[in-house]
Amino acid sequence: MKIKAPNNRWISGSVLLVAIGLTIALALPSNFSGSSEPVVVADAPAELSVANEDVAAADLPIVQTPVVAKLGAPGTEEKILKFRAQAADIAARELARIAAEKEKKAAERRALRAKYTVNPARARISVGYGRKGRIWDLGWHTGIDFNGNFGDSVYAARVGTVIFTGWRPAYGRTIEIRHLDGVVTRYAHLSRIRVEAGQEVDVGQRIGNIGASGKAFGAHLHFETLVNGNYKNPGIWLWGSD
Ligand SMILES: [Zn+2]
Structure with a gap:
């Protein structure tokens, strides 16, 4: 009888622990049954980050959605055409500037060469x-x-x-x-x-x-x-x- 009380408390505690364990086990997804992996995945931050990367990649279409919406938004096509026209204008002006610069240099070369005289034949x-x-x-x-x-x-x-x-x-x-x-x-x-x-x-x-x-x-x-x-x-x- 002297040891009964402690035994009862131990049994009571054991029953309680088993009950808690069963509750947790029943609450977990079925794929955790019989698994040796730790139940609390927060203890594996590396795996978690890898999982998050996979999720991020899978979520890419969601990230793209606002961009797609912007491209299709009213006025976007006009903006693109305006940008292209500006780019073409800049390119044309740059080509004209380069051509003018080349012509200027050619004129300078001609002016320099115009100062020279050579014998019309290499003979006495x-x-x-x-x-x-x-x-x-x-x-x-x-x-x-x-x-x-x-x-x-x-x-x-x-x-x-x-x-x-x-x-x-x-x-x-x-x-x-x-x-x-x-x-x-x-x-x-x-x-x-x-x-x-x-x-x-x-x-x-x-x-x-x-x-x-x-x-x-x-x-x-x-x-x-x-x-x-x-x-x-x-x-x-x-x-x-x-
Ligand atoms: Zn002659």
């Missing part, structure tokens, strides 16, 4: 300007002869525009270029013409080849400078002196 001078002689139609030599070889290159002496290419009596195959200062340079007796009338040429650009066409006794370049159709000393125009 065989006959100077103004020499008198019956072999020339006017009785004197109206240009400078460069004693190059047949086929050697002939160069534009300055920046300019080709105004004539073709055959001239006595001169043979001829090129004429008008320069920025109004002077016309003439390249005669050519074997080949490499430019066309109306074409802009750069200083030092190859325009043809030395030959002996027209009235010429052997291959050479006859080079003239004309101001308003009058012969001027090419040496002064080329080098500032005879």
